[in-house]
Amino acid sequence: MSASIIDGRASAARLRKRVAERVSELAKFNVVPGLAVVLVGEDPASQIYVSNKTKQAAEAGIRHFDHRLPASTTTADLRSLIRQLNSQPDVHGILVQLPLPKHVDAQSVLAEIDPIKDADGFHAINVGRLVLGEEATVPCTPLGCLILLRETQPQLAGLRALVIGRSNIVGKPMAHLLLQSDCTVTIAHSRTRDLPALCGQADIVVAAIGRPRAVSGDWLKPGALVIDVGINRIDAGEGKTKVVGDVDFESAVQRAAAITPVPGGVGPMTIACLLMNTVNAAVRSLREPSVPRLMPTT
Numbered sequence: 001m002s003a004s005i006i007d008g009r010a011s012a013a014r015l016r017k018r019v020a021e022r023v024s025e026l027a028k029f030n031v032v033p034g035l036a037v038v039l040v041g042e043d044p045a046s047q048i049y050v051s052n053k054t055k056q057a058a059e060a061g062i063r064h065f066d067h068r069l070p071a072s073t074t075t076a077d078l079r080s081l082i083r084q085l086n087s088q089p090d091v092h093g094i095l096v097q098l099p100l101p102k103h104v105d106a107q108s109v110l111a112e113i114d115p116i117k118d119a120d121g122f123h124a125i126n127v128g129r130l131v132l133g134e135e136a137t138v139p140c141t142p143l144g145c146l147i148l149l150r151e152t153q154p155q156l157a158g159l160r161a162l163v164i165g166r167s168n169i170v171g172k173p174m175a176h177l178l179l180q181s182d183c184t185v186t187i188a189h190s191r192t193r194d195l196p197a198l199c200g201q202a203d204i205v206v207a208a209i210g211r212p213r214a215v216s217g218d219w220l221k222p223g224a225l226v227i228d229v230g231i232n233r234i235d236a237g238e239g240k241t242k243v244v245g246d247v248d249f250e251s252a253v254q255r256a257a258a259i260t261p262v263p264g265g266v267g268p269m270t271i272a273c274l275l276m277n278t279v280n281a282a283v284r285s286l287r288e289p290s291v292p293r294l295m296p297t298t
């Protein structure tokens, strides 16, 4: 058996198209969705992520406000900037690129964001709402994973899902989204015993570990759906590097029913979901029943 490959680039392009359509509808009410992006320091990976986010925002018709600050920026400076952005009516979404420099108290900076403008869904209010099953802004990467899963398997109810990783930005929100989809959810982490046995029971495996090819294909239940969140840069010989996921793709593709590739799987969905969250914040600020929020599945 060879798995079908879940095309995250195509799915993200469809979502960005729906975002752009909603942006056009908002224009009729003189609302242009605005995203403020805060980047602190010179981390090369963060700089690439931020420029991809602002480029795709602009392509969808979302205005972006860039705040690039030196690595020496203090927690107080950042909180003051966030308060200013909270009060700016043309800013609907605020994104603080993580990681922040070590001397900054990231939690207190994220807590300063108005939950309505919390484009990444990291604020405790949104986390709490997600856990309670209330309307919430959901973190972009797990939301993207859920969209890919639903497009691949519309009937998730009753399936056994294994989420590997318990971070606040991927693993924990992913587990809650799967629980809301009526899956039977297990969360594995660095202290979990016998991960291969847990994998062997799972109809869905979401790997968010940050270790190259940590999940071997022969651990998987035949016919499993596999979502690989990992982005790991490894040595490819001759002075070159390449990006691989947390799942050993070559062996997993022999056993799974469907699998996301790395790159080209979850990664593109993350930015598309950020744009969706920003447009939905602008929709909420308009309070116009004829312009509804974009839902992950419509």
Ligand code: NAD
Pocket: 141, 164, 165, 166, 167, 168, 169, 170, 171, 188, 189, 190, 191, 192, 195, 208, 209, 210, 211, 214, 229, 230, 231, 232, 266, 267, 268, 270
């Ligand atoms: P993290 O380091 O915060 O969390 C990793 C988790 O993996 C931890 O909860 C840890 O307990 C668990 N873990 C570590 N070793 C393990 C092991 N041997 N067995 C089982 N569990 C183990 O990482 P994160 O921020 O959640 O990111 C995970 C991966 O996803 C990284 O590769 C990151 O680059 C990638 N990522 C991708 C996107 C995207 O857009 N595609 C977005 C965010 C993160």
